[in-house]
Amino acid sequence: MEIRPIHTDDDYQVALREVSAYFDNEPEPGTPEGDRFEVLLTLVEAYEARHFPIDLPDPVEAIKFRMEQGGLAPKDLVPAIGRLNxxxxxxxxxxxxxxxxxxxxxxxxxxxxxxxxRPTKLSASA
Known part of the structure; x- marks a missing residue:
């Protein structure tokens, strides 16, 4: 089967099925199957970026996510932001x-x- 661009949702579904089969037994990079896998992944990622874009979080959500990820408390942000208040x-x-x-x-x-x-939406009481 030849590799073609993904133009429609049907093309996308076919590519997803083919790519998902590789996840259970990922081929070695540099082999014909490995190259096919890499090209299919690139096509799927490009289609998803164009049709299902993911918006970046707002700044406060990004900070809170990093705090949660790293087990950080507000006091840990003082060197970057300033006083605790x-x-x-x-x-x-x-x-x-x-x-x-x-x-x-x-x-x-x-x-x-x-x-x-990104602009932060300030609370109404600010």
Whole structure:
């Protein structure tokens, strides 16, 4: 069977079935089957990116996710954000992140800058 671009949902379903068969017994890279697997994955990923885009989380959600992932407490963010009350204001959406905070959160905690630079919806009581 030849590899073709994925243009329709039917093409996508066929490619998914073929790719999923490889997950149980992944072929060696550099072999004909390995190359086929890699090309099919690339096609599926491109189709999904175009038809099912995943939006980045807002900055506060990105920070909270990293805190949960790393077992961090608000006090752990003080070096990147500033005083503890400022950390709580950020997490409560009462204050936006500054460029310096964004840079430090990215550098110190590995939070993707793309997520941190999105506008945050401040709470109504801010």
């Amino acid at each position: 400022r950390v709580y204001e950020i997490l409560a959406r009462k204050r936006p992140l500054t460029l310096n905070m964004i840079w430090r959160l990215h550098e110190q905690f590995g939070i993707p800058a793309e997520s941190l630079i």
